Amino acid sequence: MAAVDVVVMAAGKGTRMKSGLPKVLHRLGGRALLAHVIEAAAGLSPRRVVVVTGHGAQQVDEAVQGFAKAAGLAACQCVLQSPQLGTGHAVQQALPLLPEDGTCLVLNGDVPLIETATLQALVAACGGERLALLTVDMPDPTGYGRIVRAGEAVQAIVEHKDASEAQRAINEVYTGFMAVPNRLLRGWLGRIGNDNAQREYYLTDVVELAVQDGLTVTAMKVADRVQVDGVNSPLQLAELERAYQLRGARALMEAGVRLADPARLDVRGHLACGQDVEIDVSCVFEGEVSLGDGVRIGAHCVIANARIEAGALIRPFTHIDGEKLGVEVGEGAELGPFARLRPGARLGAQVHIGNFVEVKNSTLARGAKANHLAYLGDATVGERVNYGAGSITANYDGANKHRTVIEADVHVGSNCVLVAPVTLGAGGTVGAGSTITKDTPAGALSVARGKQVTIANWQRPVKKPRA
Numbered sequence: 001m002a003a004v005d006v007v008v009m010a011a012g013k014g015t016r017m018k019s020g021l022p023k024v025l026h027r028l029g030g031r032a033l034l035a036h037v038i039e040a041a042a043g044l045s046p047r048r049v050v051v052v053t054g055h056g057a058q059q060v061d062e063a064v065q066g067f068a069k070a071a072g073l074a075a076c077q078c079v080l081q082s083p084q085l086g087t088g089h090a091v092q093q094a095l096p097l098l099p100e101d102g103t104c105l106v107l108n109g110d111v112p113l114i115e116t117a118t119l120q121a122l123v124a125a126c127g128g129e130r131l132a133l134l135t136v137d138m139p140d141p142t143g144y145g146r147i148v149r150a151g152e153a154v155q156a157i158v159e160h161k162d163a164s165e166a167q168r169a170i171n172e173v174y175t176g177f178m179a180v181p182n183r184l185l186r187g188w189l190g191r192i193g194n195d196n197a198q199r200e201y202y203l204t205d206v207v208e209l210a211v212q213d214g215l216t217v218t219a220m221k222v223a224d225r226v227q228v229d230g231v232n233s234p235l236q237l238a239e240l241e242r243a244y245q246l247r248g249a250r251a252l253m254e255a256g257v258r259l260a261d262p263a264r265l266d267v268r269g270h271l272a273c274g275q276d277v278e279i280d281v282s283c284v285f286e287g288e289v290s291l292g293d294g295v296r297i298g299a300h301c302v303i304a305n306a307r308i309e310a311g312a313l314i315r316p317f318t319h320i321d322g323e324k325l326g327v328e329v330g331e332g333a334e335l336g337p338f339a340r341l342r343p344g345a346r347l348g349a350q351v352h353i354g355n356f357v358e359v360k361n362s363t364l365a366r367g368a369k370a371n372h373l374a375y376l377g378d379a380t381v382g383e384r385v386n387y388g389a390g391s392i393t394a395n396y397d398g399a400n401k402h403r404t405v406i407e408a409d410v411h412v413g414s415n416c417v418l419v420a421p422v423t424l425g426a427g428g429t430v431g432a433g434s435t436i437t438k439d440t441p442a443g444a445l446s447v448a449r450g451k452q453v454t455i456a457n458w459q460r461p462v463k464k465p466r467a
């Protein structure tokens with residue numbers, strides 16, 4: 001098969017987004033629209049990808065390099081289109097980067113859900129020698145370019161603004177995707193003008209030129225509208241987001257995941273699930289998250305960049321964000337409700353983290369428990385430690401962070417402050433309300449608080465009578 005060069009049009013302003021951010025950088029499923037398009041293109045192993053930028057070019061250029069890297073694309077370049085004189089003019093900007101041989105595949109930076117398989121089929125329809133268009137039937141085709149045929153043969157694409165009443169009645173429209181031999185494209189783009197209602201150079205005029213040259217134009221119709229839906233407004237972005245999420249939810253359910261409601265799940269990244277995973281309503285997963293066999297996630301949890309091992313139970317309203325360091329939750333651990341795990345929290349098997357407990361950059365060994373209103377930051381916690389309600393590690397001295405080590409089987413009473421760096425020896429007990437500033441010996445009771453004093457028959461002050 002002929003080599004494929006992809007041209008992504010992404011210069012448009014996106015006026016209807018009413019946003020300072022270039023349209024193609026708005027996010028869907030946690031990734032920029034343009035990142036989705038580049039990923040779909042990468043699936044074809046193209047010879048090169050050229051992104052045509054205009055509005056917000058510098059910002060888009062910078063982002064594109066990241067998208068290309070993530071998609072494993074070696075050759076991805078941007079070309080500037082300034083001013084933007086139409087889609088034909090946009091593709092003209094990419095021509096100097098296209099060799100004579102090969103097939104050009106034209107994509108839209110704001111149509112994110114196109115699938116690689118569809119692109120593959122379009123390239124095959126082009127066959128290295130024909131102009132192939134991707135079309136779709138629209139119940140309301142207003143605004144789109146109509147596919148005008150004579151019998152079966154495609155004759156032209158007529159833009160809505162230039163169309164006659166009869167042409168406006170056509171429901172088959174051009175999706176914005178085409179595959180065409182580079183050599184033919186170059187010739188035709190040299191011949192298009194802007195004598196039309198919008199005074200723009202229309203890429204779609206290449207159809208009439210192909211017909212004039214006596215070539216057949218192939219139209220391939222997609223049944224799945226979502227793949228060719230563009231984003232022009234916040235409403236369309238939200239609608240496509242729901243379509244995308246539903247697609248992902250269906251795939252998870254087909255793999256056996258039990259979602260309480262497929263319409264109330266958001267995955268902004270990648271969610272891997274084992275067998276017998278249950279997810280209640282309104283959970284959000286971000287970045288890379290994996291859930292082992294039998295994991296249950298309660299309602300309204302937000303979980304990012306975390307690995308949760310088999311049998312763990314995450315109760316409602318738990319927030320986990322591993323950011324770059326990640327979070328690990330061991331087998332059979334129980335979290336929440338209202339637990340918070342921050343980057344570098346590593347919980348062993350059977351660990352319990354209860355309501356309003358925050359854990360950051362800390363390791364908790366098997367069976368350790370912190371059940372109520374507590375903070376563990378920069379701590380190493382041994383097996384079976386019981387960490388009392390309201391206790392905190394004072395890990396930050398205003399300039400540096402320090403570690404707290406709590407050895408196995410320590411019992412920390414309620415409302416303790418452990419001033420780091422400090423080590424609590426194995427099996428020791430810390431009395432409630434203690435402020436611990438020195439290491440405590442193994443097996444001992446350590447108490448560091450004011451002694452309780454009793455004064456018998458204490459007379460409370462009384463108010464003086466007014467003079």
Ligand code: UD1
Nearest residue numbers: 009010011012084085086087090108144145174175176202
């Ligand atoms: C275009 C098609 C129309 C099709 C529709 C599908 C043309 C002339 N018309 O119309 O047949 O039904 O898409 O959505 O192609 N862009 C540039 N530079 C420009 C102009 C546009 O990069 O100078 C980019 C836009 O950012 C966008 C894409 O090209 O990603 C399509 O442009 P848009 O203005 O949306 O074209 P439509 O008028 O919708």
Ligand code: MG
Nearest residue numbers: 176230231232
């Ligand atoms: Mg458009």
